[in-house]
Amino acid sequence: MKRFEPLESKLIGARRATEGNDIFVTQVMDAIKVRAINSRVIRTTNEQLNKETFIMKLRKLPIALLVAIVLATVIGIGGISYAAVKVIEAAKPTVKESRISPNGKTQITVEKNTCSELEQARSERYELKEGVELSKEDAANYINAHCHLLLVNERLDLRGAILTSGIASGTVTSTRDNTISLKIRDALYGPLDASVSFYDKDVQQINPTDFKVGDEVLAYRDIRNISANQPIIAVFKPIEALKYYDPSQQQNIRTVKPCENNETMDCVTPSSYSAVTLVAGRGGASIPQPRSTKEIQGTLVEHTNDHFILENNGHKIIFQTPYDVVARYNQTTVYGLAQYDSIYAHTDPEKLKIAVGDSLSTYYTAEANETTISWNKFSVIALMVEREPSDPNVLRKY
Amino acid sequence: MMQQNIQQAIDSVLAGDIDSYSIIVERYHTGLIIYCERLLSDRTSAEDAAQQAFINAYDKLKKFDNTKASFSTWLYKIARNLCIDQLRQQRKQSDYNIDELPDLSWDKDLPYDDVESIRSAVSTLEPPIYAVAVKAYYWQGKSYKQIAHEHNTSVSTVASWIRRAKADLRKELA
Numbered sequence: 001m002k003r004f005e006p007l008e009s010k011l012i013g014a015r016r017a018t019e020g021n022d023i024f025v026t027q028v029m030d031a032i033k034v035r036a037i038n039s040r041v042i043r044t045t046n047e048q049l050n051k052e053t054f055i056m057k058l059r060k061l062p063i064a065l066l067v068a069i070v071l072a073t074v075i076g077i078g079g080i081s082y083a084a085v086k087v088i089e090a091a092k093p094t095v096k097e098s099r100i101s102p103n104g105k106t107q108i109t110v111e112k113n114t115c116s117e118l119e120q121a122r123s124e125r126y127e128l129k130e131g132v133e134l135s136k137e138d139a140a141n142y143i144n145a146h147c148h149l150l151l152v153n154e155r156l157d158l159r160g161a162i163l164t165s166g167i168a169s170g171t172v173t174s175t176r177d178n179t180i181s182l183k184i185r186d187a188l189y190g191p192l193d194a195s196v197s198f199y200d201k202d203v204q205q206i207n208p209t210d211f212k213v214g215d216e217v218l219a220y221r222d223i224r225n226i227s228a229n230q231p232i233i234a235v236f237k238p239i240e241a242l243k244y245y246d247p248s249q250q251q252n253i254r255t256v257k258p259c260e261n262n263e264t265m266d267c268v269t270p271s272s273y274s275a276v277t278l279v280a281g282r283g284g285a286s287i288p289q290p291r292s293t294k295e296i297q298g299t300l301v302e303h304t305n306d307h308f309i310l311e312n313n314g315h316k317i318i319f320q321t322p323y324d325v326v327a328r329y330n331q332t333t334v335y336g337l338a339q340y341d342s343i344y345a346h347t348d349p350e351k352l353k354i355a356v357g358d359s360l361s362t363y364y365t366a367e368a369n370e371t372t373i374s375w376n377k378f379s380v381i382a383l384m385v386e387r388e389p390s391d392p393n394v395l396r397k398y
Numbered sequence: 399m400m401q402q403n404i405q406q407a408i409d410s411v412l413a414g415d416i417d418s419y420s421i422i423v424e425r426y427h428t429g430l431i432i433y434c435e436r437l438l439s440d441r442t443s444a445e446d447a448a449q450q451a452f453i454n455a456y457d458k459l460k461k462f463d464n465t466k467a468s469f470s471t472w473l474y475k476i477a478r479n480l481c482i483d484q485l486r487q488q489r490k491q492s493d494y495n496i497d498e499l500p501d502l503s504w505d506k507d508l509p510y511d512d513v514e515s516i517r518s519a520v521s522t523l524e525p526p527i528y529a530v531a532v533k534a535y536y537w538q539g540k541s542y543k544q545i546a547h548e549h550n551t552s553v554s555t556v557a558s559w560i561r562r563a564k565a566d567l568r569k570e571l572a
Contacts, residue, residue, distance in 0.1 A: 007564055007567060007568055007571070008432070008536070008564075010508065010512070010516055010571070011516065011520070011532065011536040011537075011567075012428060012429040012432065012536055013429075013508040013512075013513070013516075014508060014512070014513045014516035014517050014520075014536075014537075015428060015429075015536060015537040016537070017424055017425060019428075019533075019537040019538055019539075020424055020427060020428055020537070020538060020539050021427060021428065021431075021538065021539030021540065024423075024427055024431070024445065024448075024449070024539060025420060025423045025424055025427060027449065028423045028427070028449050028452045028453070029416075029417075029419065029420050029423060031449065031453060032416060032419060032452075032453060032456050033416055260460070273414050274414055274415070274416055275410075275413050275414030275415040275416075276415060277410045277413065277415040277418060280406040280407075280409055280410045280418070293412075295412075361413040361414050362413065363409050363412055363413055379406075379409035379412075379413075380406070380409040380410050380412070380413040380415075381413075382410065382413040382414055382415050384414060385414075
């Protein structure tokens with residue numbers, strides 16, 4: 001039996017940060033950005049959830065709810081097979097209430113939400129991106145599609161599928177034995193003819209006849225290597241019209257939940273926006289132990305040379321600082337953004353300057369009910385940014 | 399210092415600054431790929447598994463608790479589970495004893511003096527091609543196949559260079 005040896009551990013530990021496989025790093029970051037920003041296929045996984053419990057959950061549901069069938073393929077990527085997945089359609093959500101939040105966003109509350117099947121994603125409140133108007137019916141349909149994607153992802157994850165993928169629509173062109181052929185329409189990477197074989201159908205009770213020629217389907221494509229012919233890693237039937245799965249539309253809706261360890265405040269999920277860091281690292285102080293992190297996404301009320309104030313749901317938190325962190329960001333960081341990363345290339349840095357009224361995201365460690373936070377308790381302060389609904393290449397302040 | 403930088407990067411990512419995750423990927427990717435390569439005995443599968451481990455870690459970052467384990471330990475456990483799943487799917491046995499994998503000590507930060515002495519020992523390896531191969535594999539994240547291609551030689555020759563280099567380093571660093 002081979003053993004790892006300490007020398008190799010030392011050799012790896014002696015590597016400098018400037019050395020490494022840039023291509024690999026870029027591929028990982030591209031995959032993460034696609035997931036977090038572009039596709040807006042937001043997933044919140046539950047570490048406690050295992051395959052059996054999830055299947056058991058599905059089996060408890062009425063047969064009438066079992067409508068959509070999700071299939072993944074055996075097309076190998078690095079020798080990995082993809083499993084069949086069965087996903088349910090719960091009752092379509094209905095919009096119970098629509099209101100304008102304190103930070104000026106349209107918030108909607110729904111009931112009978114498909115996401116309720118996912119413990120970590122469970123929410124009844126959603127927020128629309130500013131400038132986006134949806135009818136109650138459309139909003140409900142987008143949320144239903146969003147939750148369906150969460151279920152697909154959750155199920156695929158449990159089977160170890162690689163989800164470095166982009167979503168595309170397609171049509172079934174033929175079915176034969178346990179294989180279907182597809183014509184995939186992918187705006188990003190172009191059309192693709194693909195064959196998809198069913199896998200693990202005994203476990204998941206997949207019936208190949210569930211797919212018929214002409215069926216509209218959705219597919220995940222492996223996008224790790226854009227020069228390759230990205231294979232299909234999953235195919236599934238939509239439970240809403242295809243337009244409701246459009247990633248550019250999906251990113252207009254965010255889940256609203258209580259902030260982490262600040263239950264009386266509202267936060268949107270971090271994966272539904274991007275951010276530019278102003279300060280990270282607690283002013284150089286050591287990390288408090290044990291660490292109890294609190295989260296605020298607040299509106300900037302004021303900033304001076306020794307503090308700034310954020311407000312969320314009427315709660316004000318004062319953050320003590322040794323200098324005006326907002327002014328310093330405006331003078332320095334903002335001008336470096338265009339070179340920082342390609343996602344800033346089309347954005348006028350001046351438009352990302354911070355002013356009173358903008359939304360900042362912070363993490364800090366503090367005792368319960370503490371409303372004045374000293375510098376060494378900060379984890380991070382960041383400006384929340386998002387993509388323009390009309391041009392996904394351009395960022396704007398959240 | 400490195401751990402604090404990693405924690406800062408984690409905090410920034412949690413606050414929505416996705417780009418900060420590259421600090422984490424840059425820090426751990428070469429070791430993680432090699433770790434997976436040892437378990438799976440296949441470089442391509444190892445890179446897939448390592449990539450998926452980074453993605454899973456990103457997805458679960460909010461659940462990471464630095465009071466229970468270091469980030470590297472947590473990341474390597476994610477990777478190890480992915481590799482084990484893959485081995486089970488392929489019904490293959492790893493050449494390594496999975497229960498004895500050193501996931502607590504495989505990729506930890508070394509004191510500056512240790513780093514310098516190791517780097518110095520590597521740089522003075524003879525013949526120099528040994529140093530080139532060790533740097534390419536352990537520090538630049540290249541596979542044996544890539545190194546072989548770059549030096550117009552065979553994979554087995556590269557394996558031999560690295561095996562002999564390690565034998566020399568063991569004596570030098572003892």
